[in-house]
Amino acid sequence: MLAISNHQSSQPFDAPRLVTTAPLVRATGLTKRYGSIEAVAGVDVEAYPGEVLGIVGESGSGKSTVLRLLNLEEMPDTGAYMLNTPTLAGKNLYDLDRFARREVQILSIGVVYQNPHLGLRMRFTSSGNVAERLLLTGERTFATLRQAARDSLAISEFPLNRMDDPPRVLSGGMQQRVQLAKALALKPALLLLDEPTTGLDVSVQALVLDTLKHLQRERKMTIVLVSHDLGVIRTLADRVMVMRHGRVVEQGLTDQILEDPQDAYTQQLVHAKL
């Protein structure tokens, strides 16, 4: 009776049959080494349009590296990455030159980092931080820039009477809202969230999560969310990938991963948190 059925993490399921749309995100065979460390070792990522895919794992599991690879901030050692948008379908984004990659990053991908210093210019105004995204596309009309910044801050539920304050004088929760507004300014096909609420007070965390949840419902956005916090994952993610030592040990529907984890490591992780 022992030693059975511990191997179901090798996806026992059929290919999708009812869902006939192609995944928006399809990355295959991602690997990334830093010296002797194999940070990401053969990871595939698929996210369907409108879906929130969570990636969980401890520090050092490779989850944030995967996110940086998806954001084209770093190039993998091997692997392919496609975004199924009208202009990008069929292209391996890692084959593009760096100017073309930069354009994809600006136009098609939005990102919110745990550390707002990575995503914001702390001494510029908040509205300026958001408008900068549009400047990059060539928009030069002040009124248009300002209106776009205002709209984007508003949907991120940022208090507009503070839109000209620089992020350095704002609270952590508000800084995350500025990052979110900046990420959403150009209506990207893909939103990447790297521990977006880690380090915030619990009450502020709940509000930011609520904004994200709301936005996701309204805009049917495709989101890849990295977090070590299973509560955040439970609130936002439709599906989850569990990573350890650079590999995906298990993936599944969020409630299934949390309530019937198949892999020994996931069982440990879930029971440690709940």
Place this chain on the structure above:
Amino acid sequence: MPLLQVESLTKRFYIDHLQREIEVFASLTFTLESGQFILIGGPNGVGKSSLLRCLYRTYIPTSGRALFTSTQGEIDLAHAADVDIALLRREELGFVTQFLRPRPRVSALELVAEPLVDGGMMWDEAIEQAKGMLSSFGLKHELWSAYPTTFSGGEQQKVNLARALIAPRRLLLLDEPTASLDANTRQSLQTRLAELKMQGVAMIGVFHHPEDIHHLIDDEIRLTVPQKDIEHVVD
């Protein structure tokens, strides 16, 4: 073709740190037609709720099949892709428990309307329907725009049932939804379930007090402890 055809469905848990398998139920076979209500009976711990969770795929069945005739063709719930299950949950499969998972700063109306919005309805229309559903479950009007995080247990249950039963579903899995309901709410639930059954919704339910819904039951599957065989009691 029946709506659901369960064949030799088996669930075991493998608990790694105990290095052992725990059998929950084994080789269940039954069918369910549209508009039919099957009660899952048996003592505590025989896997009644686990069966519902396997059909909803919160648990992964260990073996067997559960062929579901969806509007888009037949699909095996035990082996379907995660994204297909997610789609079915948005459109055809419902799971009803007695617990609400309220979120801070989300009103009762919004919580109830969400499943409709997830199914593609506009907010305005969804909110209108949510009002109807909350009033049929008897939630006081002044609470509709309030946040259920602060509600009493009974009020949360009303919101929970309204949310769970608002969107059209073809198969409802009911996990003791009547436990600890007050008489009025229980009555509203019975009315709503009867209405849904009339509309052709199929249901599989676990009830501590099946007398609450006895008039709805078409068949009973009784799970038993040792062999976990099933016998059909009502027909």
